[in-house]
Amino acid sequence: MSLPPRPQDAARRNLLLLILLRWLAVGGQLATILVVEFGMGIRLPLAPMLTTLAGLVVLNLVQLATARFPVTNAELLGALLIDVAALGVQLALSGGATNPFVTLFLLQVVLGAVLLEAWSSWLLVAVTSAAFALLAFVHRPLPLPPEFASRLSVPYMLGSWFNFTLAAVLAVLFVTRGAANLRQRDAHLAAMRSLAAEQEQIVRMGLLASGAAHELGTPLSTLSVTLGDWRHEAEARAFPRLAGEIAELEAEVARCKEILAGILFAAGEVTGEAPARTTLRRFVQRIVERWGRPELVTLDDCLWRDPPIVADRALAQTIVNLLDNAIEAGASHVTLTYALDDAGDGGEEEIVIAARDDGRGFPPEFLDGIGRPYQSSKERRGAGLGLFLASNVLRTLGGSLEARNDPRGGAVVVLRLPLATLSLEKKG
Known part of the structure; x- marks a missing residue:
């Protein structure tokens, strides 16, 4: 299975795509200038217009030579602003806002929405909208033959500017929103694959x-x-x-x-034994009593009532794993607190079991990816696998696991699961 492209590679490919589009723009502008000048007989200031095209060619060659280096958002934004400036110069020399090619500014806006960060896209909208308005007043009129000449009214020009600005804003709004949705979908798919x-x-x-x-x-x-x-x-x-x-x-x-x-x-294999009925208090106490070193554990009973439950072997083994991990982390004492919490999702009662030890605690890098398989250290052997299994047991039971370091020293692991998961009414 191929690996997804790195962000640096994606930015480099975006730059190469922008270079390709600029080659096409240079070719299109050159062809348009030649047709208008020699085919239609409309005189244009060829020297400054061709000089502008030469500047775009130089920009393309420079970017091709430096494309192997990391490409930043600022570099892409700068390149698009140069494209906007070049197009503005060409339009200023050929009729300004009356030139039908003024709508090409919208192409730069769409490219910015696709390739740039959101703030950069909105900056392009502001720049192109201002350029459109400026070209309505600052431009070289085209010496058109009578059969091509026409006069555009001020309301029409104002409407054209408003139409362009509205189209640019909507394009950036929907493109950026669509890109955000795609990123969320990709993140969700990555989480599901994990x-x-x-x-x-x-x-x-x-x-x-x-x-x-x-x-x-x-x-x-x-x-x-x-x-x-x-x-x-x-x-x-x-x-x-x-x-x-x-x-x-x-x-x-x-x-x-x-x-x-x-x-x-x-593992889901039935051994022929009937489910053991007990209460939450007896369930926890029995686990500690049957653990290898019960003298190292202090039980903190915070139950305001002792609900009847079915003894879940997977949960029992999870608690044993927590006690084993604490001892392997150098703990000399573990406090096991068990309580009922009414603040669960949907107002349901939750069983809360917390193991607090006085060991070395978790390494910071371990806490960043709690519950990942085989994530451990020499100081805490087996903790990665144990918490990985515990996380999945809790997830199967509809609960959750939280691990953190105690500021006073040692580690704290808190298990939460709905009481209904182990209740006799559900299991029996």
Whole structure:
């Protein structure tokens, strides 16, 4: 897949397009001058008019020679203003505002609306409108033969100027608005492509985790059966220490099997277990109790009521990941706050879970792209992937994740999700 062009490349191509159009303008003006002078017999001041065309040719050659350098909006604006000045000189030498080619100013306005920033486009509107008005008074009258001669009234000239200015304003207004809409559409498409790429990574990671869970299930089952047999052996019953070690191993194997079951559940595979009904307070407390180092966590219970919910394994694993990340970031203590908030979208109650630690915090560059996969640092190993998975779990549940550094030190990660997502009425 080809990469989109860089802004510098697009500006350079715009300059090359402007150079091409200027070549066409030079050729058209030269042909018009020759036809009027020699074909129609109307005398024109050839020397200054051809000198003006020569100046445009020199400008084109200079811009072609420097086109390899970065092109700025000011450079494009300057080139268009020179084109407007050259056209104004040609018109001043050939009838001014009475010359039918005065409407070519509108071409410069449209080009400016397409190629320039908005303020530059409106500057071109003002300059060309002023040039049109000035040419009505300052110009060299054309010595037309009687069959071509005509006199334009002042109201007609005023109407022509107003018509030109109105057309220029509308052209810039609609072209710039259309360009803004296209930029918004492109930004939306880029965001959707980024989201699709993230979802594809999630699917791949889910397939990998699901496959690993299935593969590990067999040896764990074998270990469980073997440990059960050992526990009933006479030697094990005769030595309490050995029996205790076997019991500890059985507990660890059971914990591994539960973790694998959680992985399969998060991957969308049903394990035959009924959804666990609990309350929000018991749900959070149970997660901390079953975490490896519950003594490092202080629970801050801010619930004004304890709503019944369904224990979501993906959310539970997300909270465990936050605790693991805090310890990996050098934290010696984590405060886990859980509360209900009535200020959710649409007035719905939200579950708010905040993990505040006293570790090293997040690097500033990490916070700029929070939740992107594999974005981490040596000081915070695994945090990028953990928060990436947490962000997507919260997004699946209709919630959001916010991460920031605490001014007092450490990091704060806040999870928000609608209470209705876990309520018994919805899940049960």
